[in-house]
Amino acid sequence: MSELQSNWLDEAKALIGHEYGKVYAWDAVNQPMIRQWCEALGVDNPLYLDGETAQQRFGAHVAPPTMLQAWVLAGIKGLYPPGSATDNPYEVLQLIERHGYASVVAVNSEQEYFRYLKEGDRLSFTSMIESVSEEKTTGLGTGFFVTQLLSFYDQHDAKVGQMRFRLFKFRPASAKPAAEKPSRPMPGISDDNRFFWDGLKARKLLIQRCTACGTLRNPPGPACPACHSLLSDSIEASGRGRIYSYTVVHYPTLPGVPAANPVGLIELEEGVRLVAGLVGVAADAVRIGSEVSLEFLECANELTLPVFRPLGGAA
Amino acid sequence: MNTLSGKVAIVGLGATEFSKNSGRTEIRLATEAVLAALSDAGIEPGEVDGLCTYAVDNNPEREVFRQIGGKELKFFARTPEGGGAACAPFLHGMMAIASGVANVVVVYRAMNERSWYRFGAGMQGKAPDPFFETTNFGYYIPHGLVSPASWVAMSAQRYMHEYGATSEDFGRVAVAARDFAATNPAAFFYGKPITLEEHQASRWIAEPLHLLDCCQESDGAVAMVLVSREYAKKLKQTPVFLKAAAQGTYEDQQMMTSYYRKSISGLPEAGLVARQLWQMSGLTPKDIQTAVIYDHFTPFVLEQLEEYGFAGRGEAKYFVREGRHARGGDLPINTHGGQLGEAYIHGMNGVAEGVRQVRGSAVNQVAGVKNVLVTAGTGVPTSGLIVGLD
Numbered sequence: 001m002s003e004l005q006s007n008w009l010d011e012a013k014a015l016i017g018h019e020y021g022k023v024y025a026w027d028a029v030n031q032p033m034i035r036q037w038c039e040a041l042g043v044d045n046p047l048y049l050d051g052e053t054a055q056q057r058f059g060a061h062v063a064p065p066t067m068l069q070a071w072v073l074a075g076i077k078g079l080y081p082p083g084s085a086t087d088n089p090y091e092v093l094q095l096i097e098r099h100g101y102a103s104v105v106a107v108n109s110e111q112e113y114f115r116y117l118k119e120g121d122r123l124s125f126t127s128m129i130e131s132v133s134e135e136k137t138t139g140l141g142t143g144f145f146v147t148q149l150l151s152f153y154d155q156h157d158a159k160v161g162q163m164r165f166r167l168f169k170f171r172p173a174s175a176k177p178a179a180e181k182p183s184r185p186m187p188g189i190s191d192d193n194r195f196f197w198d199g200l201k202a203r204k205l206l207i208q209r210c211t212a213c214g215t216l217r218n219p220p221g222p223a224c225p226a227c228h229s230l231l232s233d234s235i236e237a238s239g240r241g242r243i244y245s246y247t248v249v250h251y252p253t254l255p256g257v258p259a260a261n262p263v264g265l266i267e268l269e270e271g272v273r274l275v276a277g278l279v280g281v282a283a284d285a286v287r288i289g290s291e292v293s294l295e296f297l298e299c300a301n302e303l304t305l306p307v308f309r310p311l312g313g314a315a
Numbered sequence: 316m317n318t319l320s321g322k323v324a325i326v327g328l329g330a331t332e333f334s335k336n337s338g339r340t341e342i343r344l345a346t347e348a349v350l351a352a353l354s355d356a357g358i359e360p361g362e363v364d365g366l367c368t369y370a371v372d373n374n375p376e377r378e379v380f381r382q383i384g385g386k387e388l389k390f391f392a393r394t395p396e397g398g399g400a401a402c403a404p405f406l407h408g409m410m411a412i413a414s415g416v417a418n419v420v421v422v423y424r425a426m427n428e429r430s431w432y433r434f435g436a437g438m439q440g441k442a443p444d445p446f447f448e449t450t451n452f453g454y455y456i457p458h459g460l461v462s463p464a465s466w467v468a469m470s471a472q473r474y475m476h477e478y479g480a481t482s483e484d485f486g487r488v489a490v491a492a493r494d495f496a497a498t499n500p501a502a503f504f505y506g507k508p509i510t511l512e513e514h515q516a517s518r519w520i521a522e523p524l525h526l527l528d529c530c531q532e533s534d535g536a537v538a539m540v541l542v543s544r545e546y547a548k549k550l551k552q553t554p555v556f557l558k559a560a561a562q563g564t565y566e567d568q569q570m571m572t573s574y575y576r577k578s579i580s581g582l583p584e585a586g587l588v589a590r591q592l593w594q595m596s597g598l599t600p601k602d603i604q605t606a607v608i609y610d611h612f613t614p615f616v617l618e619q620l621e622e623y624g625f626a627g628r629g630e631a632k633y634f635v636r637e638g639r640h641a642r643g644g645d646l647p648i649n650t651h652g653g654q655l656g657e658a659y660i661h662g663m664n665g666v667a668e669g670v671r672q673v674r675g676s677a678v679n680q681v682a683g684v685k686n687v688l689v690t691a692g693t694g695v696p697t698s699g700l701i702v703g704l705d
Contacts, residue, residue: 185461187453190445218575219454225567245476245579247468248522249459252436257459260519265469265574273575275469277458283522288476305457 012095012132012144020089021126022153024081025071029121031061037070061119068111068152068161071123089127092146096169101143107166114160122155130164143170182256183300193220195234200304203296206234207272218272239294241268241308248283256299262286266308280309320595322413324547324554325405325702327356327540328670333503333658336430337534345374345425346382348536353383356540357551358419365390365411365420365541367404371397371434371661374425390417394562396570398611398692401662402700406560408541418542424663425536434532434659437462448570455572464529464612466571467694468521471614474580475523478629482523484636485613486514489527491641492610492649496656499678503531504656528613530654537663539670555673555702558686559595563587564696571694580629582615585622585690588699593624596701598686600624603701605672605681606646606688607665610653615693616640623688623699642679650679662691669702 027033031051038048043064047053054062063071074080088094093104117123133145150163189197196219199206208220212229223230244267248260262278264286278286279295292308299305329351331337331344353360360383366376367390376391390411394400401424408420428434438452438461460466474480493509496502509527517526547554565583567576576583593599600623608616608623617631625646626634634640640648651657651668658664669687671677686703 184457185439185441186443187457188441188443188445188449188451189453190447190450193450193453219451245469245473245574247460247465247472247524248519249462249465249468250519250521251464252439252462254439254459254461261459263458263460263465263469265473265579275455275458275460275572275574288473299457303457 008095008099009132012092015092015095016129016132019126019128020087021085022124023072023084023126025123026075026081027071029063029071029117029119029123031119033070034061034063034067037067038064058116058118062116063118065113065116065161066111067117068113069150069163071117072125072152089129089148092129092132093167093169096144096146101169101171103141103143103170103172105140105168105170107145107168109166110164112162117154117160121160123152123160125150125152127151137173138168138170139173140168141170141173143168181298181300184256184303184305185254186301186303192222196220197303199234199236200296200306201302203304205237205239205294205306207237207268207270208232208234216270216272218274235270237268237270237294241266241292241294243267243278243286243288243290243292243308243310244273245288246278246286248286264292264308266292274306277305277307278310279307286310319409319413320558320597321556321705322544323409323541324544324556325539325670326542326547326550326552326554327352327354327358328667329353329355329539330501330537330664330667331425331535333501333533333535333660333664335503335532335534337427341425341427341431341536342374342378342382344427344534344536345372345379345423345538348425348538349379349383349421349423352421352423352538352540355552356542358540358542360384361386362419363421364388365408365417367392367394367407367420367422368424369394369397369400369404369661372424372426374423379423390420394698396692396696398609398661399695399697400562401609401666401691402560402689402698403562403691405541405557405666405700406562406698409557409560412541412543418546420541421538422541422663423536423538424660426660427534428659429532430534435462435464435529437465451569451572462521463571463694464524465521467612467615468524469572469574470579470694471523471612474614474618477580478632480614480617480629480632482515482525483511484617484632485523485528486511486525487635487638488610488613488616488640489514489655491635491638492653492655494642495647495650495679496652499652499657501678502652502657503533504652524612524614527655530611530659533658533660535658535660535664537660537667539663539666553674554705555670556705558598558701558703559592560698560700561588561591561595562696562698563591568696573694580618582618582622582693582697584695584697585619585693585699588690588697589623592688592699592701596686598701602686603646603688604684604686605650606648607651607653607668607690608648608688609662609665609690609692610649610655611659611692613655616648619690619693623690647679647681650677650681662689665689666700666702669700673702673704
């Protein structure tokens with residue numbers, strides 16, 4: 001952990017234990033909401049629905065305990081009733097986010113119930129940050145586990161339940177490298193040319209060779225046009241060649257491709273040609289005959305393309 | 316001279332207007348053009364027993380036949396390769412009629428390639444499946460070579476390098492075409508000529524191609540009717556005889572990316588078509604008074620002039636600098652305005668211009684026309700034909 005990180009993380013940890021609230025419920029516990037909640041979730045327990053079972057045991061309608069948080073949720077406009085506190089219980093998350101951990105995922109939640117809520121109960125709740133972990137790396141990325149403890153009270157300020165809610169505030173694992181790789185259209189790959197694309201992935205430019213007569217060919221194909229053999233292997237190109245021809249593409253513009261895009265027809269020193277992008281050269285400085293040297297452009301989707309850099313000095 | 320030469324004639328010509336938005340379906344455009352061609356020929360739709368078009372036309376032969384109230388269709392053939400096939404249906408029609416397979420063959424092309432889709436957008440958003448064409452596009456598309464213009468640009472750059480042709484030379488093709496279009500009321504660019512300066516100032520598409528080196532995208536349809544020499548003589552129109560027609564694909568051919576041949580500064584598939592046309596017709600380039608040279612992209616017009624024998628290898632630049640291809644030249648080409656100026660109906664409007672020049676009814680009529688050469692899309696497997704008077 002860097003010194004810089006330890007500074008703001010201390011600031012975050014200083015918020016542990018601070019209490020936020022209180023925030024009130026819009027509505028008292030009521031039977032119509034209980035019935036709708038049960039219907040939506042497929043709960044058919046007569047204790048919550050027929051009125052008589054609960055009357056006999058508790059002298060009133062009671063709510064399913066797992067509705068605990070439902071009574072104090074903000075409305076669709078995100079507002080709490082007048083009189084509720086307006087402090088910000090999520091300031092710790094915003095602090096972490098400012099330091100590059102923009103993503104969030106809910107990890108788990110544990111509820112505890114101290115009594116059944118009865119029709120007419122009016123709830124309120126407070127919250128506090130219970131813990132902020134050290135920096136952790138998971139499959140999702142790198143960040144911090146934050147645990148929030150919510151406490152629920154009735155109209156007499158008696159605690160009726162509580163909930164621990166745990167979040168992972170993180171920087172996604174793949175976000176940074178993916179943003180650096182240009183997205184290029186995927187080529188069609190078949191049994192005839194898979195070696196070519198696999199070779200590029202391994203940072204090798206492979207040239208197909210007829211194993212019967214030794215003739216090199218590119219692009220790949222199933223048969224040798226010289227001797228008709230269907231057998232072939234490949235050799236690795238040295239990566240040296242010359243620009244045989246070129247174009248600079250301006251239109252259509254494509255995502256991940258330079259606006260003035262120089263593309264060369266490269267004659268490799270082994271004698272075959274291939275089309276590849278040109279790098280490290282201004283669009284108006286490309287010349288036929290220039291010596292070039294192979295590089296690899298790693299693109300998104302595990303695609304690697306050959307590109308060539310002019311070495312200067314046209315033939 | 317081949318026995319097929321002069322056995323079949325074009326006796327009917329029909330077309331819709333050319334636009335950027337036809338406002339009606341492609342199948343309707345096809346039907347309108349076919350009916351207009353039959354009416355021009357004075358032949359009842361019920362007599363049609365052959366229909367031909369070529370790839371990238373969305374109108375099935377069976378449905379065009381149904382729309383015109385056809386009865387018995389005995390010959391239908393569709394040639395691959397888009398505009399490269401523009402003259403191939405005429406070869407197939409000749410063979411079908413000369414061999415007695417069919418009596419009345421209608422050739423058609425109908426597209427809303429501007430209003431319904433953008434034909435020039437090329438290969439974008441294609442799923443990476445293992446079909447051959449997709450694997451082949453995979454050597455170009457990830458590098459940003461997605462459009463026909465970019466594929467042609469690579470060859471054109473090498474042609475300039477080897478022979479000293481310039482962007483102005485390409486521009487001279489466009490300026491001459493737009494000059495003819497300016498006096499052709501059917502042309503999209505009617506009344507809108509351009510200067511060489513405007514060509515040079517137009518934006519880059521794929522260097523060395525400027526915008527004005529590239530043909531349009533158009534909505535429209537063209538159709539023509541083919542019958543035997545004997546039947547043609549009984550009909551109302553001056554018969555326009557098919558002196559020759561041919562197709563060609565050459566060694567190591569790809570679809571606009573034949574970059575692996577020893578030389579990429581020529582169009583050997585066009586040379587192959589040329590040799591067949593001269594052989595079949597018994598004619599030579601000197602016997603041609605005007606030509607329709609497929610102008611999807613201007614550099615390939617220069618290369619075709621060389622392949623068909625109107626200029627020596629690498630010397631088409633002199634041909635256009637002298638204005639021999641333009642109005643008043645000794646071989647005016649694309650007198651309808653070409654696909655740069657009239658419309659891009661994938662070469663079918665070029666065959667139509669050949670027919671009009673032979674009939675003597677072209678708006679930019681060339682004097683004393685006996686034979687007209689018409690070519691098809693190049694850089695791809697191609698085709699060509701010669702039409703003329705008896």
